[in-house]
Amino acid sequence: MFDWRLILDAIGILIYALIVGFIFMGIERKAMARIQRRIGPPIYQPIIDTLKLLGKKESVSHGFVYNFGPVFALGVSITALLFIPIANFQLFSSNADLIVVAYLLEVPMLGIMLGAMSSGNPYSALGVQRGLLTMVAMQLPYGLAIIALVQHWGTFKLSQLVALQQLQGWSITVPALALAFIVFDIVFQALLGLEPFDIITAPAEISMGPMVEYGGKHAALLFTQHAVQLFAETAFFAVLFFGGASNLLDLFLKQLLVLFIAIFVASIYPRFTIDQAAKFFWKWPTIIGIIAVLLTV
Amino acid sequence: MSVPHIGLYYFGALSLVLVGIYGVLVKKNLLKILISLSIVETGVNLLLISVGYITGRSAPILSEGIGPKQAVDPIPQALVLTAIVIGVATTAMALSVAITLYEKYGTLNIEEIRRLRG
Amino acid sequence: MxxxxxxxxxxxxxxxxxxxxxxxxxxxxxxxxxMLVGKYYLENVKAQTGAVNAVTAIVVNYRGFDTLGEVTVLFIASTGVGALLWRRKKRRTAKTEGSVVLRTGSELLFPFILMFGTYIFIHGHLTPGGGFPGGATIATAFLILYMAFVDYEIPHRLFEPLEGLAGMGYVLVGLIGLAIGSYFLFDWIWQTWHWGAANLGRLFSGGFIPIIYTLIGLKVGTELSGIVDSMLTEEVRE
Amino acid sequence: MTLVPEAYVVPLTLFSPLVFGVLAWLFDRDWVRETLGVIGAAVPLTVLSLAYEKASSGTISYTIDTGVFKLHFVLNSLSWYFAFIGALVGIAMAFGLSSTSRRGYDWLFSLMSFTGVMGVFLARDFVSLFLFWELMTFGSFMMVLRRNRHESLKYFVLSVIGAYSMLLAIGMVYAKTGTLDYAMASQTLLLLTKMGGVSKAYVDTIFALFLLAFGVKAGVVPLHVWAPGAYGENDQSYTSFFSGVLSKAGVYGFIITLFVMPSLYGIYFAMGTFHGHLTGTYLIAWAGAVTVVVASFLAVLQEDIRKLLAYSSVGQVGYIILALGVFNGVAVGGAMFHVLSHAMFKGLFWLISAALILRTGKTRFEDFGGLAEKMPVTFAMALIAVLSLAGIPPMAGFASKWLIYEGAIQAHMPLVAGTIFLGSALAFAYVVRFLYAVWFGQRPSDLDDVREAPLPLLVGMTVLAIPNIVFGIAPGLAVRLINRFFNTNITVNSYYSISTPTGTYNALSVTLVLIVGLAIAGLVYIYGANARKIKVTNTYQSGNPVTEEYNLVIRRNFYRPLAEALDFWLKYSWDRFYERLANLSEDFADWLREGFYNGNVQSYSWYLAIILLILAIWGVL
Amino acid sequence: MNGQYASLLVALPLISAFFVPLIKGLGGRAIKYYLTLITALQAGVAAWVFKTVYTTGKPIIVMAGGWRPPVGIDLYIGHFAALFVLIVALVSFFMAIFSFDSVSTEPTDKYAMLFLLLMLGATGMIATGDIFNLFVFMEITSITAYALTAYNKTGEAAEAAMKYIVLGGIGSSFFLIGITLIYGSTGTLNMAQLAQLAGSINPTVIKVGLSLLVFGLAVEAELFPLNAWAPDAYQAAPHPVTAMFSAFVVKAGLYALARLVYLFSHAAGWDFILKLLVIMATLTVFAAEFSALRQRDVKRMIAYSSISQVGLIALALSVGSQLGVQAGVFHMINHAVVKTLLFLTVGYVGVKVGGTGIENFSGLGRKMPLTAFALTVGALAAVGIPLFNIFWSKVWIIIASIEQGYAWEAGVVLAASVVEAVYYLRLIHTMWFGGWDGMRIRESLPLGTIALFLVLLILAIGVYPNPFWTLAKSAGTDIFNVSRYIANVPLMGVGP
The missing domain is CATH 1.20.5 (Single alpha-helices involved in coiled-coils or other helix-helix interfaces)
Structure with missing residues (x-):
């Protein structure tokens, strides 16, 4: 039952996503630097870092679960990616739908946390706690945005969603879904762990949060995971709100657009503390989400 | 709400009963309560007897001269015989209990005899 | 207030x-x-029970069960008072001897009161009164003795068995009725043996009413005097 | 089917646990009691699995005539489904009990509640439902009574209030319809509602009473107060049965009111609609939603492992109630599937906590830590349970939650669906908190000699772990079974893929792609140099060494920020409210007794006079 | 042996009571043996009467003195009376055995007499067919009860007896006024004839007369405001006597109440009386349960619980439907069995451990395991746990009362029985899991066998209630179906 064409597509997309993901990370650092009026590292810097980390002679491990954590995270990110309809390649999206993908996008955090927790380092534990709390906080608005979307289009299948949006215009054009877009965008910041909600890694306070114990190839694994995750989430965002893409270039441009919105927001806002973040998420985004949901019922 | 006109005997017996109940409700001393109880019993017995009376007839002893038509209703008189003895029995029991109470509590005022409550 | x-x-x-x-x-x-049932009683009391006094006929014969119950009530009263005022050793509470008049008077009158009491309960089926008033008069005889003398006490060893015997007698009469006439408290003397049918209105008539009334009279007499005795004695505290 | 003649199927499933329980209580020798107990729990499982095809196609009915009532039992696909789940968790409990409790007392009452729950599932008329309901409550109550009187009384009072409100409802139904059997009572009730023979208020009271009765047992929020105490203060392996299956009796009750008595459908219609949804079911949906949110928030903030699991169990049952309330095919199918998956992963969780408490003797999170190495098998089981409860795709938990998501959003109940999102995030949070506090981080010194859980307990865990994975990868199996008694419009493409009108979920493909992804990640991992294993205490802590006393760990108050964010809501607690109510009623009782029986003869005779006065006044008027 | 030998039921206890003074000299133990013998004989006679009534299906009409009713007094031993006289006899037999250990105060011969006459009074009340005879037997029961309550000669016992006498005295006097009124208007005292004439009596007289009768009997049957004497009397009386109080003395009062109320069902103002009884019964259950909640003395607690169960029976009887009366009778049987067991065990603990305070019960499970087990079974049965006997009758009573439209009353009763569950389960907890002072007490064999027999009976009725339910059904119809009652009584055509 193996149709080889699908496998080849999947591997091709995977490699493409990997490269584009690293480039997005590079763009992200470059853009932040440019905004802060400094030159910033070249765009392909993350690729070099990962290869350097992989090349290290030997690295430290705290036991099986510590190794299993990052591997699991990367594995799930790859799975999530393969279920999103990337441009004209349907990949596996026929036998899973919006809810499954939304869940798969959140599961990598469990992988990272498994590794962080088993490292026994209190900073990583603090990082885990903050990561979970952010996730809890943003889950309600995230859910409301998705519900509004689904209620409007009436289907969960991503491919069908893309087809409908091709016909009737992007989701943003619909007023109610515009509100959902705003909510989803705020939530998107937290999903990526960017500035206003990057309490998880919080470089200054708890030295990279969960990733504090990671070094060598574990750190490399996490960078690749972050790249794939970045690509998958931007693609998911594009599919949901910008009507997916007919070809890769079209998808790339939309992903860049989403990325730049996130970068601009990230470079402006200072960091929320965790209970401020929770209170914030449960005030404005939830209210807008409820309005969006009630409009589309 | 017409005032019910009842015979003098009924009135007397009924008022005895009411006086007795009044005594039980108001008096504090146990002996007075027991006395008012026996007043109630006498009142009731009187009532029982007066129900059986038929005007113009004599006691139901059917010796010569008094036939079935001239005798009063005998049943209440038979019943009252038993009722009186029951009254005596209750009063005897009550008095012996009062004796023990006085022995144990040293008083007959029912306000103080209240160990068993709640 | x-x-x-x-x-x-x-x-x-x-x-x-x-x-x-x-x-x-x-x-x-x-x-x-x-009257409904009363009229029936008045019409057939003479024929069915041989007693002239309709009330005593009803009390003993027609509604004999009530009287049986009622004798039990008195028995309970005396046992109850006895149980409640029971003390291991008791003595009379009286302190002062009765006056000369009382003492001699009571000694003289005692036998006559007894005789009058027995007269009442023997003639129960003829004259008004019956077992209960007769027994009461007997008890008053003993009461007078209690009031007169400081150390007088009724002969307990005699009275209590007598009380029991009289009660048992009454029930036995009833049981004999059950055995002979197949009905409990059946007046077998009048109904089956037809004694005393001739001399209606005289002493030997009225079926088993006089027998029962004598038993009741004795029983009531002993019981009431027992109650009087328990009330007039107190505990001997060593 | 020839092995067990049809006439004996129902009585065997019903009464064998109780009989063996009594035997185990009588022959209180060490290994005799355990074997009897396990046999008692195994009989229903074997008999039910043997009677599978007979029950799924037709029905096996059985009647006991006790003179006063005719108790009527039926084993059809719906009751078979619930009874089988009960039996499965029951056998796991039996294995668990054989290692955690050494007392005939526990065996007697656990197996008595087993019989009670089986009776509730198989009952076909109200009186047998009420009888076995009381038996189940009494059995579970006695288990808690031995350990903590206050909690057990709180549990007993609430469940007896539930049971008696059910009796009231039964009485009201009997008064109007004259029969006690589900089917006949429902027909006549439907006719009466149509012809207006019975007033709307009457129907509403019946519904409210049934809702109260089943809500108490299912632990709907205002009535959930007994759950932490009853589940916590108990032999943990029995709690796997208690919270896994007994709460399903409450859910089964909702199903009875919603589906088994079709005419009650009529009742729900008679109750009018509330912008598009039946008021009755809308209420149930919102009750479930509130339960999910409140219970999950409370679960996250707990410090004691048993309390956390108890609140989480209340929350998960809240999901089921919510899905039943949504009342469209997919959601109800999801609810039934969640009944199965909840029983599996919650039972597993409780067995794990039984193992932990048995081995370490500790119950608070701050005393645990770093047990992953010491109890590897239990840790693996814990991972499966965590994945399943959090709803991670390859596990059964995800499949049922996915169906509930689909159903809720399809039925245009947006806010209720929103609560599901919040609930599942909270579930994820408290499950990871459990993982961190118990299994990872620095191990306190007194836990160094902890041994692995005993064998029977491990067997019990595997019995519950396997279905989690099997139904995770092959949800079609369970949905085909559910479709046999409910016409949920979930189409089963094949044993591993199910699809609803609006979405599909191919569990096998997700798992396969996951494995492929892990393989790729593994390759990347192996490509790097091999790693040197170091002790847990050797960590980057900007210089200061990690020692025994100076052991930085945040197991206590793991979610303090969330508690601060919620402090406005945490001021109110249902528990304190009920406590005050109980004291109020006891003081009232004291006042009444002191006031009325005040020992004074005169006041007593005044009472007599008052009654005479009442009679007189009535006579005079 | 024709039916008339049933009169032995009354004659036997009477003649043996009168015989006791003769054997006074033989000492306490001999008298107690004598007492057990007599109660055993009475049980035999009662069993014979039970067999004849239930095999022939026709009630035995004992006509005292050979006079057919209404001229003479008749004892109507129907299905209910046969059943309950047997229960009275059996309970007395058990309590006679129990008296060996528990009654030590001195005049045991007088105790034996009073014991027998209490049994006689209750049997008479149940069997009689004549309202004045009912009054006489009620008085016999009450006065024996006064004497027995005060029997322990302590201050509390005398106080309890005094309260009982004052309230009982008022109650019986008004009962007598009721009889006077009814006799005055009808001219007869026989219940069957009264039932026939009930319709034709002048309405005001029957309204006043019936309410007075009900008032008098309500004092005896412990309905709400009138039962203030009951807790004290139960607590102060010797243990076997308390068991007899709750097992059948109250039942006799309740039966008489039900019999009289249903006799006058054609009279005017009847349904108001029923409504009043229902309200009083519900209040009884409510007040008694709540008063038992924080009791320090277990015997008084169980007394309150017995009063509340009696209230439940009264509710069932006054609901006014055949099903209700049958359920009420079934509850009477169950309640008699359970309360005998409870008072037996609590009394035995009181005797052995010295006092029935709750502290004496802590750790009873290890101190006196058999008694503790019997007490637990009794308590669980009283609460109404399934597989025990009271569960069935309580369910039927609730259904019957709801069916008659008393849903609110049923609700109150259920709320009250939640309270009952609380205090019984607190007792069970203190018994099995309370602190234990280490010493184990040997339990006597005869009492153990009685307790076990009662436990087995409870479980038997609980698991398979059919035989007892058919008994209760026929007994219930016997009370409710007045026309059959009139047909059975061979009335003489007396009167104008």
Missing amino acids: VSVLKRSLAIITLLIIGYWLAQGLAGVPFGQDR
């Missing part, structure tokens, strides 16, 4: 209850002939 409120409240309640009872009694007008 409270007691005045309480008394007035009591009076009001009792007036209402009185009015209500009076309304009920008004339905049973005084002095009218409403």
Whole structure:
């Protein structure tokens, strides 16, 4: 039952996503630097870092679960990616739908946390706690945005969603879904762990949060995971709100657009503390989400 | 709400009963309560007897001269015989209990005899 | 202050209850002939029980069960009083000897009161009165002795068995009725043996009424004097 | 089917646990009691699995005539489904009990509640439902009574209030319809509602009473107060049965009111609609939603492992109630599937906590830590349970939650669906908190000699772990079974893929792609140099060494920020409210007794006079 | 042996009571043996009467003195009376055995007499067919009860007896006024004839008369405001006597109440009386349960619980439907069995451990395991746990009362029985899991066998209630179906 064409597509997309993901990370650092009026590292810097980390002679491990954590995270990110309809390649999206993908996008955090927790380092534990709390906080608005979307289009299948949006215009054009877009965008910041909600890694306070114990190839694994995750989430965002893409270039441009919105927001806002973040998420985004949901019922 | 006109005997017996109940409700001393109880019993017995009376007839002893038509209703008189003895029995029991109470509590005022409550 | 409120409240309640009872009694007008079963009794008392006094006939024969119950009530009273005032060793509470008049008078009158008591309960089926009044008079005889003498006590060893025997006698009469006439408390003397049918209105008539009344008289006499005795004695505290 | 004649199927499933329980209580020798107990729990499982095809196609009915009532039992596909789940968790409990409790007392009452729950599932008329309901409550109550009187009384009072409100409802139904059997009562009730023979208020009261009765047992929020105490203060392996299956009796009750008595459908219609949804079911949906949110928030903030699991169990049952309330095919199918998956992963969780408490003797999170190495098998089981409860795709938990998501959003109940999102995030949070506090981080010194859980307990865990994975990868199996008694419009493409009108979920493909992804990640991992294993205490802590006393760990108050964010809501607690209510009623009782029986003869005779006055006043008027 | 030998039921206890003074000299133990013998004989006679009534299906009419009713007094031993006289006899037999250990105060011969006459009074009340005879037997029961309550000669016992006498005295006097009114208007005292004439009596008289009768009997049957004497009397009386009080003395009062109320069902104002009884019964259950909640003395607690169960029976009887009366009778049987067991065990603990305070019960499970087990079974049965006997009758009573439209009353009763569950389960907890002072007490064999027999009976009725339910059904119809009652009584055509 193996149709080889699908496998080849999947591997091709995977490699493409990997490269584009690293480039997005590079763009992200470059853009932040440019905004802060400094030159910033070249765009392909993350690729070099990962290869350097992989090349290290030997690295430290705290036991099986510590190794299993990052591997699991990367594995799930790859799975999530393969279920999103990337441009004209349907990949596996026929036998899973919006809810499954939304869940798969959140599961990598469990992988990272498994590794962080088993490292026994209190900073990583603090990082885990903050990561979970952010996730809890943003889950309600995230859910409301998705519900509004689904209620409007009436289907969960991503491919069908893309087809409908091709016909009737992007989701943003619909007023109610515009509100959902705003909510989803705020939530998107937290999903990526960017500035206003990057309490998880919080470089200054708890030295990279969960990733504090990671070094060598574990750190490399996490960078690749972050790249794939970045690509998958931007693609998911594009599919949901910008009507997916007919070809890769079209998808790339939309992903860049989403990325730049996130970068601009990230470079402006200072960091929320965790209970401020929770209170914030449960005030404005939830209210807008409820309005969006009630409009589309 | 017409005032019910009842015979003098009924009135007397009924008022005895009411006086007795009044005594039980108001008096504090146990002996007075027991006395008012026996007043109630006498009142009731009187009532029982007066129900059986038929005007113009004599006691139901059917010796010569008094036939079935001239005798009063005998049943209440038979019943009252038993009722009186029951009254005596209750009063005897009550008095012996009062004796023990006085022995144990040293008083007959029912306000103080209240160990068993709640 | 409270007691005045309480008394007035009591009076009001009792007036209402009185009015209500009076309304009920008004339905049973005084002095009218409403006899139903009573009329049957009056018509056949002589034929069926041989007693002239309809009340005693009803008390002993027709409604004998009531009297049996009622004798038990008195028995319970005396046992109850005995149980409650029971002390291991008792002695008379009287302190002062009766006056000369009382002492000699009581000694003289004692036998006559006894005789009068026995007369009442033997002639129960003829004259008014019966076992209970007779027994009461006998008890008063002993009461007088108690009042007269400081150390007089009724012969307990005689009275208690007598009381039991009299009670048992009554029930035995009933059981014999069950055995002979197949009905409990059946008047076998009058109904089956037809004794004393001839001399209606004289002593030897009235079926088993005189026998029962003698038993009741003895029983009541001993019981009431027993009650008097327990009330007039107190515990000997060593 | 020839092995067990049809006539014996129902009585065997019903009464064998109780009989063996009594035997185990009588022959209180060490290994005799355990074997009897396990046999008692195994009989229903074997008999039910043997009677599978007979029950799924037709029905096996059985009647006991006790003179006073005719108790009527039926084993059809619906009751078979619930009874089988009960039996499965029951056998796991039996294995668990054989290692955690050494007392005939526990065996007697656990197996008595087993019989009670079986009776509730198989009952076909109200009186047998009520009888076995009381038996189940009494059995579970006695288990808690031995350990903590206050909690047990709180549990007993609430469940007896539930049971008696059910009796009231039964009485009201009997008064109007004259029969006690489900089917006949429902027909006549439907006719009466149509012909207006019975007033709407009457129907509403019946519904409210049933809702109260089943809500108490299912632990709907205002009535959930007994759950932490009853589940916590108990032999943990029995709690796997208690919270896994007994709460399903409450859910089964909702199903009875919603589906088994079709005419009650009529009742729900008679109750009118509330912008598009039946008021009755809308209420149930919102009750479930509130339960999910409140219970999950409370679960996250707990410090004691048993309390956390108890609140989480209340929350998960809240999901089921919510899905039943949504009342469209997919959601109800999801609810039934969640009944199965909840029983599996919650039972597993409780067995794990039984193992932990048995081995370490500790119950608070701050005393645990770093047990992953010491109890590897239990840790693996814990991972499966965590994945399943959090709803991670390859596990059964995800499949049922996915169906509930689909159903809720399809039925245009947006806010209720929103609560599901919040609930599942909270579930994820408290499950990871459990993982961190118990299994990872620095191990306190007194836990160094902890041994692995005993064998019977491990067997019990595997019995519950396997279905989690099997139904995770092959949800079609369970949905085909559910479709046999409910016409949920979930189409089963094949044993591993199910699809609803609006979405599909191919569990096998997700798992396969996951494995492929892990393989790729593994390759990347192996490509790097091999790693040197170091002790847990050797960590980057900007210089200061990690020692025994100076052991930085945040197991206590793991979610303090969340508690601060919620402090406005945490001021109110249902528990304190009920406590005050109980004291109020006891003081009232004291006042009444002191006031009325005040020992004074005069006041007593005044009472007599008052009664005479009442009679007189009535007579005079 | 024709039916008339049933009169032995009354004659036997009477003649043996009168015989006791003769054997006074033989000492306490001999008298107790004598007492057990007599109660055993009475049980035999009662069993014979039970067999004849239930095999022939026709009630035995004992006509005292050979006179057919209404001329003479008749004992109507129907299905209910036969059943309950047997229960009275059996309970007395058990309590006679129990008296060996528990009654030590001195005049045991007088105790034996009073014991027998209490049994006689209750049997008479149940069997009699004549309202004045009912009054006489009620008085016999009450006066024996006064004597027995005060029997322990302590201050509390005398106080309890005094309260009982004052309230009982008022109650019986008004009962007598009721009889006077009814006799005055009808001219007969026989119940069957009264039932025939009930319709034709002048309405005001029957309204006042019936309410007075009900009032008098309500004092005896412990309905709400009138049962203030009951807890004290139960607590102060010797243990076997308390068991007899709750097992059948109250039942006799309740039966008489039900019999009289249903006799006058054609009279005017009847349904108001029923409504009043229902309200009083519900209040009884409510007040008694709540008063038992924080009791320090277990015997008084169980007394309150017995009063509340009696209230439940009264509710069932006054609901006014055949099903209700049958359920009420079934509850009477169950309640008699359970309360005998409870008072037996609590009394035995009181005797052995010295006092029935709750502290004496802590750790009873290890101190006196058999008694503790019997007490637990009794308590669980009283609460109404399934597989025990009271569960069935309580369910039927609730259904019957709801069917008659008393849903609110049923609700209150259920709320009250939640309270009952609380205090019984607190007792069970203190018994099995309370602190234990280490010493184990040997339990006597005869009492153990009685307790076990009662436990087995409870479980038997609980698991398979059919035989007892058919008994209760026929007994219930016997009370409710007045026309059959009139047909059975061979009335002489007396009167104008």
